Amino acid sequence: MLSRTAANLFWLSRYVERAENMARLMEMGYRMAMMPATGKGYRSEWQSVMAAAGFTLTDFIPLTQAEVADYLVFDKDNPSSISNCLEQARNNARAMRTAITADMWDAINSAHMELKKPAMRYMVRNNLPEFLDWVKRQGALFRGATDSTVLRNDGYDFLRLGTLLERADNTARLLDVKYYVLLPESSVVGDSRDSYQWTTVLRAVSALRSFHWVYKDNYTPLLIADFLILNPLSPRSLAHCYSGITEHLQRLSRLYHSRQSAGTEALETYSILLHGDMEDIFNSGLHEFLSNFLLRNAALSESIAESYYFGGQ
Amino acid sequence: MFNEMMSDDKVRDPYQALTEWMEATGSENLAQKRAEAETLFRKIGITFAVYGDGGDPERLIPFDLIPRIFTADEWRNLKRGVEQRARALNAFLFDVYHNAEIIKAGIIPGELVFNNAAFEPAVIGIDPPGKVYSHIIGVDIVRVSENEFYVLEDNCRTPSGVSYMLENREIMMRMFPELFSQLRIEPVDSYPEELLKTLKSIAPKDCKGEPCIVVLTPGALNSAYYEHSFLADQMGVELVEGQDLFVSGSHLYMRTTRGPERVDVIYRRIDDAYLDPLCFRPDSVLGVPGLMNVYRAGNVAICSAPGAGVADDKAVYTYVPSMIRFYLGEEPILNNVPTYQCAKAADLEYVLAHLPELVVKEVHGSGGYGMLVGPAANREEIDAYAGRIRANPSDFIAQPTLSLSTCPTFVESGIAPRHVDLRPFCLVGDKIRLVPGGLTRVALREGSLVVNSSQGGGVKDTWIMAE
Numbered sequence A: 001m002l003s004r005t006a007a008n009l010f011w012l013s014r015y016v017e018r019a020e021n022m023a024r025l026m027e028m029g030y031r032m033a034m035m036p037a038t039g040k041g042y043r044s045e046w047q048s049v050m051a052a053a054g055f056t057l058t059d060f061i062p063l064t065q066a067e068v069a070d071y072l073v074f075d076k077d078n079p080s081s082i083s084n085c086l087e088q089a090r091n092n093a094r095a096m097r098t099a100i101t102a103d104m105w106d107a108i109n110s111a112h113m114e115l116k117k118p119a120m121r122y123m124v125r126n127n128l129p130e131f132l133d134w135v136k137r138q139g140a141l142f143r144g145a146t147d148s149t150v151l152r153n154d155g156y157d158f159l160r161l162g163t164l165l166e167r168a169d170n171t172a173r174l175l176d177v178k179y180y181v182l183l184p185e186s187s188v189v190g191d192s193r194d195s196y197q198w199t200t201v202l203r204a205v206s207a208l209r210s211f212h213w214v215y216k217d218n219y220t221p222l223l224i225a226d227f228l229i230l231n232p233l234s235p236r237s238l239a240h241c242y243s244g245i246t247e248h249l250q251r252l253s254r255l256y257h258s259r260q261s262a263g264t265e266a267l268e269t270y271s272i273l274l275h276g277d278m279e280d281i282f283n284s285g286l287h288e289f290l291s292n293f294l295l296r297n298a299a300l301s302e303s304i305a306e307s308y309y310f311g312g313q
Numbered sequence B: 001m002f003n004e005m006m007s008d009d010k011v012r013d014p015y016q017a018l019t020e021w022m023e024a025t026g027s028e029n030l031a032q033k034r035a036e037a038e039t040l041f042r043k044i045g046i047t048f049a050v051y052g053d054g055g056d057p058e059r060l061i062p063f064d065l066i067p068r069i070f071t072a073d074e075w076r077n078l079k080r081g082v083e084q085r086a087r088a089l090n091a092f093l094f095d096v097y098h099n100a101e102i103i104k105a106g107i108i109p110g111e112l113v114f115n116n117a118a119f120e121p122a123v124i125g126i127d128p129p130g131k132v133y134s135h136i137i138g139v140d141i142v143r144v145s146e147n148e149f150y151v152l153e154d155n156c157r158t159p160s161g162v163s164y165m166l167e168n169r170e171i172m173m174r175m176f177p178e179l180f181s182q183l184r185i186e187p188v189d190s191y192p193e194e195l196l197k198t199l200k201s202i203a204p205k206d207c208k209g210e211p212c213i214v215v216l217t218p219g220a221l222n223s224a225y226y227e228h229s230f231l232a233d234q235m236g237v238e239l240v241e242g243q244d245l246f247v248s249g250s251h252l253y254m255r256t257t258r259g260p261e262r263v264d265v266i267y268r269r270i271d272d273a274y275l276d277p278l279c280f281r282p283d284s285v286l287g288v289p290g291l292m293n294v295y296r297a298g299n300v301a302i303c304s305a306p307g308a309g310v311a312d313d314k315a316v317y318t319y320v321p322s323m324i325r326f327y328l329g330e331e332p333i334l335n336n337v338p339t340y341q342c343a344k345a346a347d348l349e350y351v352l353a354h355l356p357e358l359v360v361k362e363v364h365g366s367g368g369y370g371m372l373v374g375p376a377a378n379r380e381e382i383d384a385y386a387g388r389i390r391a392n393p394s395d396f397i398a399q400p401t402l403s404l405s406t407c408p409t410f411v412e413s414g415i416a417p418r419h420v421d422l423r424p425f426c427l428v429g430d431k432i433r434l435v436p437g438g439l440t441r442v443a444l445r446e447g448s449l450v451v452n453s454s455q456g457g458g459v460k461d462t463w464i465m466a467e
Helices: A003-033 A045-052 A065-073 A082-095 A102-115 A118-126 A128-149 A154-188 A192-204 A208-215 A221-229 A238-256 A261-274 A278-284 A286-307 B013-025 B027-044 B072-096 B110-114 B162-175 B177-182 B191-201 B225-235 B291-296 B316-328 B345-353 B379-391
Strands: B063-070 B136-145 B148-155 B213-216 B238-240 B245-248 B251-256 B259-262 B265-268 B301-303 B358-362 B396-400 B406-411 B414-423 B425-428 B432-434 B439-442 B458-464
Touching: A003 A045, A003 A065, A003 A082, A003 A128, A003 A154, A003 A192, A003 A286, A003 B251, A045 A065, A045 A154, A065 A082, A065 A118, A065 A128, A082 A102, A102 A128, A102 B027, A118 A128, A128 A154, A154 A192, A154 A221, A154 A238, A154 A286, A192 A208, A192 A221, A208 A221, A221 A238, A221 A278, A238 A261, A238 A286, A261 A286, A278 A286, B013 B027, B013 B063, B013 B177, B027 B063, B027 B162, B027 B406, B063 B072, B063 B162, B063 B406, B063 B414, B072 B136, B072 B148, B072 B316, B072 B425, B072 B432, B110 B316, B148 B316, B162 B177, B162 B191, B162 B225, B162 B439, B162 B458, B191 B213, B191 B225, B191 B265, B191 B301, B191 B425, B191 B432, B213 B225, B225 B238, B245 B291, B251 B291, B291 B301, B345 B379, B345 B396, B406 B439, B406 B458
Parallel strands: B063 B458, B213 B238, B213 B265, B265 B301
Antiparallel strands: B136 B148, B136 B414, B136 B425, B245 B251, B251 B259, B358 B396, B406 B414, B414 B439, B425 B432, B439 B458
């Protein structure tokens, strides 16, 4: 397979996943902002969403939902805005129409065209949840089309690697929102508002019910974090993502009869997740753990690019 | 003016069944079908970019639902004529890069060939497999009466439009299955297979096993990018850009996830000038540095070969009937349009005196850019154009405005006659291959003779009836 094609496939699925996760992140902010304000009436939910989306918050100027939504959905200068993600995904798809199926093209092309309609702007302003559902549906359509139509060759591995790396990155960021949202008023840890926020994280990843199936217990921060970080049963957990990542990298090694450093790096991270203990992680700092994970994840992405000559040879 | 469908107020035979079907369907249903077809095209992403008009970079070519139909007899004649031209044009190309017999015989003036911008000294003496330089020839044909066909031009470099021929058929079959089951229409869908056979047949001699074939595109911003990706996809070969290829030693490789892989045949959709910055334009990043050395060493086949453009020059076109007589010893089956060469003094004088009746084209122009359609131009336009001709007479040729045949077309006001032409695609490798069909282009504006897609023309499905 052409290196450029592999790179395009990898980034195509990353962008689609990123668009979906951006919607999940916004959903979380939206639900959190619906909680009655306590204390000084100071609201930080939307700032934390921005922080989790990767923006440095130099000063905490309150942002309105409409402003955040505009920025995260349509802003041309925000490389991770949903419209930029879909546009990039479509550009990548267009640049290698031969490597994807008609169904995949249809999914990504239709999403891109629909988002351009004026009605979408109206929906973002007036019915954000409906819009966010729409975005999540586009992600599901694309993955469904991929899953049911694409050849199980190396192209599939690169597509899956893109999805899983991006998802791991986003789950970690989503959890980090909790860290940011707690910063200004850490005294609320453990109260009813705190647990509402934790369940919001679960809702955003559509995992409220599956959590209950697994733990049959209260929504404690420790268990929720465990579910999204260490539990391989949860399809958005870091452990699950890394089990997939190592598997696809091993498949590639077998296919190409060569071991690459990316595979070793992925195994190291996977082993941290396999042997991790949530209580230890909480004690030494959830935020530190997540930050460290994000760095490792980004390094792996670069390592994959090097191993398979994404930038040429 | 010849109407493809009607003759003396009676429907011509090949259109009989179609007419009955159209009447039964009604124009309201047809309008709805057209909207459906457009949605399909948009969904599949069949678009065509038009340079420099600031409009939609992914414009759809308007598609007309009413097919154009040829009888088996009509097609047999066209096919023989196209194949004959393809053989003569390739004989000519090989000749001018070797002994130039046709020039020595005084049939074609040497300066027309050797001073031609498309003449490529870098390929002199090269013997490509089968002595073929131009592997895909799109011949543009118009009809003026029941039995009179003229060739407007031969496209010997990289003619585009074949994806429309295939996709138009695909859409028609999806929309009107009952018509296809009722009529016996020759299928065109074997084209990609025939193209692949042609490409395999020109692989370098020392190529072992299955040759590695690629389609080389300038990239997703090119107007015909859809076609490039479509053909690569249909043939199951890689679609590459210049950046994906590199030369090492005397071979060509592509960059893959497993490391370098050798390439044996390139179906290039990049112009000569951009193929190799070491040999041609040094500022180009579209091609592959060193590619021409590999080509000269016989280690890669290039379809279409560099230098093939010298045969589809509009001035060289005038000599194609002579080529047919010279190389093949046959009489031309298809006629040329009478053409005035402004390079000749007598012709120039005639052209300048008769501009309002003529169509004038730039010798090196393509896609309908920069032409003058005399009858449709006003005094100022004509005067301005005359100035350009006087400044560089040898850059222009002129032809009488032919009375192109019309075909019923579904337009705003209903079903109305519009002018059409036809481009069949002839493949030349170890043998000549031609699928029964072609791209019918239609001038959508009333009275207009310009069918080029870059000038607002549309396309139609072309049906060849089985015997």
